[in-house]
Amino acid sequence: MELVFSGFGIEIIKKEGKFFVKYDSGEIVSKVIEKEITEEEAIKAQKSEKDAYEMLLSRERRT
Amino acid sequence: MDFQLSCPRKCPHSRPAEKFSEILNTSKGLRPDPSTYLKSEYISSHLAKFNGGVTKISASAPTEVVGPPGGTFVMPKSLADEMIATAGGNVSKLEELLSLEPGTLGINPVRIDISSPNGLRVPSGNELGANSQWLPGGYTGGGIPEATIDPAQIGTYIVENIFK
Numbered sequence: 001m002e003l004v005f006s007g008f009g010i011e012i013i014k015k016e017g018k019f020f021v022k023y024d025s026g027e028i029v030s031k032v033i034e035k036e037i038t039e040e041e042a043i044k045a046q047k048s049e050k051d052a053y054e055m056l057l058s059r060e061r062r063t
Numbered sequence: 064m065d066f067q068l069s070c071p072r073k074c075p076h077s078r079p080a081e082k083f084s085e086i087l088n089t090s091k092g093l094r095p096d097p098s099t100y101l102k103s104e105y106i107s108s109h110l111a112k113f114n115g116g117v118t119k120i121s122a123s124a125p126t127e128v129v130g131p132p133g134g135t136f137v138m139p140k141s142l143a144d145e146m147i148a149t150a151g152g153n154v155s156k157l158e159e160l161l162s163l164e165p166g167t168l169g170i171n172p173v174r175i176d177i178s179s180p181n182g183l184r185v186p187s188g189n190e191l192g193a194n195s196q197w198l199p200g201g202y203t204g205g206g207i208p209e210a211t212i213d214p215a216q217i218g219t220y221i222v223e224n225i226f227k
Contacts, residue, residue, distance in 0.1 A: 006127065008128075008132045008214075009127075009128045009130055009131045009132045009214040010131065010132065011127070023131045023132075023191075024125065024128075024129060024130050024131050024135060024214075025131070025191070025192055026130055026131045026133075026134070026135040026136060026190055026191045026192025027135075027136050027192040027194065028119055028120065028136045028137060028138050028161070028192075028203070028207070028209060029119070029120045029121065029161055029163060029167065029168070030119055030120075030121050030129075030130075030135065030192070031121065031122065032123075049132040049133075050132070052132040053131070053132040053133040053191070054092075056131060056132065056133075056191055057091065057092050057133075057191065060091075060191065
């Protein structure tokens with residue numbers, strides 16, 4: 001497992017060639033969420049907090 | 064307790080229920096800023112509830128930034144104090160007060176207190192934490208006042224076990 005990025009409230013991890021994002025769910029009672037993302041999404045999320053938000057929102061919509 | 068009686072539908076909003084339906088039917092990410100449908104007096108009064116600091120609750124202690132990009136929901140610290148006191152050391156009771164599924168808080172939940180939050184605002188529903196139960200107006204479906212703050216950086220929050 002490799003920590004690729006930590007910032008903007010997210011962590012991007014690479015496991016066995018796949019990218020995963022971990023983040024606080026953001027509810028009053030929060031939990032840690034981990035979802036698989038694409039490499040393109042991993043790259044976008046590292047650019048800015050806005051990009052990270054947009055990536056997570058996009059990822060949420062296709063769940 | 065009054066936090067359970069504060070139905071968001073009974074709050075003095077400046078717009079009718081139809082406006083709220085329109086907001087709820089708008090996709091997350093595209094919902095309007097609350098200042099476009101809530102009176103400024105209502106917003107000021109609502110945010111004043113959080114003057115004494117804000118609190119989040121979690122089944123486990125955070126190790127990094129608290130909250131996802133775009134902001135995180137919080138409740139007034141004073142209300143968290145009240146609910147925790149009412150629960151009297153019983154995790155199940157606290158889950159009930161927070162309208163949570165049994166077991167959500169685990170066996171040793173923590174509180175995350177932020178005394179000086181950045182970006183305190185009325186939730187817009189665009190937050191990643193805004194789920195299908197979210198309602199416009201700054202209250203949960205269970206009547207708990209909620210606000211949004213910017214993600215809290217390490218060093219700006221205190222974590223403590225709720226029941227010691």
